[in-house]
Amino acid sequence: MKALIVRLSAIGDVVHALPAASALRAHGWEVGWVVEPAARPLLESYPLLTHLTPVPSARHFRIGPAREAVAALRAHGYDVALDFQGLWKSAAWARLSGSRRVIGWSRRWRREPLSAVLGGERVELPPTITHVIDENLALLRPLGIEAVGRRWFALPRPGAEAYGVGSGLAQMGVPGDDFVVLNPGGGWPTKLWSADRFGKLADALWSSYGLRSLVTYGPGEEELADSVRRASQLGKAQPVSLSLKAFYSLAKSARVYVGGDTGPTHIAVAAGTPIVGLFGPTEWWRNGSPRAEDVCVERTDIDCRVDCHRRSCSKWICMDIEVERVLRAVEKRIG
Numbered sequence: 001m002k003a004l005i006v007r008l009s010a011i012g013d014v015v016h017a018l019p020a021a022s023a024l025r026a027h028g029w030e031v032g033w034v035v036e037p038a039a040r041p042l043l044e045s046y047p048l049l050t051h052l053t054p055v056p057s058a059r060h061f062r063i064g065p066a067r068e069a070v071a072a073l074r075a076h077g078y079d080v081a082l083d084f085q086g087l088w089k090s091a092a093w094a095r096l097s098g099s100r101r102v103i104g105w106s107r108r109w110r111r112e113p114l115s116a117v118l119g120g121e122r123v124e125l126p127p128t129i130t131h132v133i134d135e136n137l138a139l140l141r142p143l144g145i146e147a148v149g150r151r152w153f154a155l156p157r158p159g160a161e162a163y164g165v166g167s168g169l170a171q172m173g174v175p176g177d178d179f180v181v182l183n184p185g186g187g188w189p190t191k192l193w194s195a196d197r198f199g200k201l202a203d204a205l206w207s208s209y210g211l212r213s214l215v216t217y218g219p220g221e222e223e224l225a226d227s228v229r230r231a232s233q234l235g236k237a238q239p240v241s242l243s244l245k246a247f248y249s250l251a252k253s254a255r256v257y258v259g260g261d262t263g264p265t266h267i268a269v270a271a272g273t274p275i276v277g278l279f280g281p282t283e284w285w286r287n288g289s290p291r292a293e294d295v296c297v298e299r300t301d302i303d304c305r306v307d308c309h310r311r312s313c314s315k316w317i318c319m320d321i322e323v324e325r326v327l328r329a330v331e332k333r334i335g
Helices: 011-026 037-044 063-076 089-098 115-118 132-138 162-171 195-209 222-231 243-254 263-270 324-334
Strands: 002-006 030-035 051-054 078-084 101-105 121-123 179-183 214-216 237-241 256-258 274-277 296-299
Touching: 002 011, 002 063, 002 089, 002 263, 011 132, 011 263, 030 037, 030 063, 037 051, 037 243, 051 063, 089 101, 089 115, 101 115, 101 243, 132 296, 162 243, 179 195, 179 222, 179 243, 179 263, 195 214, 195 222, 195 324, 214 222, 214 243, 222 237, 237 274, 243 263, 256 263, 256 324, 263 274, 274 324, 296 324
Parallel strands: 002 030, 002 078, 030 051, 078 101, 101 121, 179 214, 179 256, 214 237, 256 274, 274 296
Antiparallel strands: none
């Protein structure tokens, strides 16, 4: 039996779908995945996948690569395609795969509700399920797989990337696991904690624990990371840019990770890193770490966060979080 996971993007959402791949393999399924370029490196050499089919993103769509992807998908002869994304583009790829069954969420649970017309079997989300990982696992129920609550991650061993990270830490004079990862980036402006406060947190972590801070950043976030560096008066915030697999290796060695609702945070969760999450317009209980020991720092004194999900905001107070609160959360998480 062959199953195709359709989760094209984004990086964090791809990570949230990894336990579904684990559950499928545990029940004897061969698993394929269709993914856009940004998240592709995370899935390459992924041990649980039989096939990985890259497809062009909607922004850079080209008919030639799209035709090749359709031919590759149909050549694998999938028995079922699982649309975890609920968009027009994901529904289209699920349908174009040629799978005998197409399973996706019903209209009310899809990000683009009308895309349900391209689906086959429509699944209702049980009201008792809240975390996005469990939502993904619930989509396997039409296959007779009950895996809700089994949040297995099986990311590939980074290999050469891990060696490169170790060498880089040694060159920077960062010993062993005596460092923290600070990630100031985020897909939405409303998810960002201020660079100035990240810099002050780096100083407080050095003064309180002797911990160096590595400030991770992705494409287009160079200036943001450098702003954190400049805000650290003690000079203990070092910007680093890594591949996704190298970041995974770095996170596995960190004492703690501090960041918002963004892809690197979810990779750090999968790596087993102790997490302190900074959440504003999105919900920790749905998108954050599913582990009880991880800590979320958020504004609970404002009511505008309910069903917010705004990418821009005129008053934007939900991420106005004091450095002292975050430092206390780090102290709690690392004991």
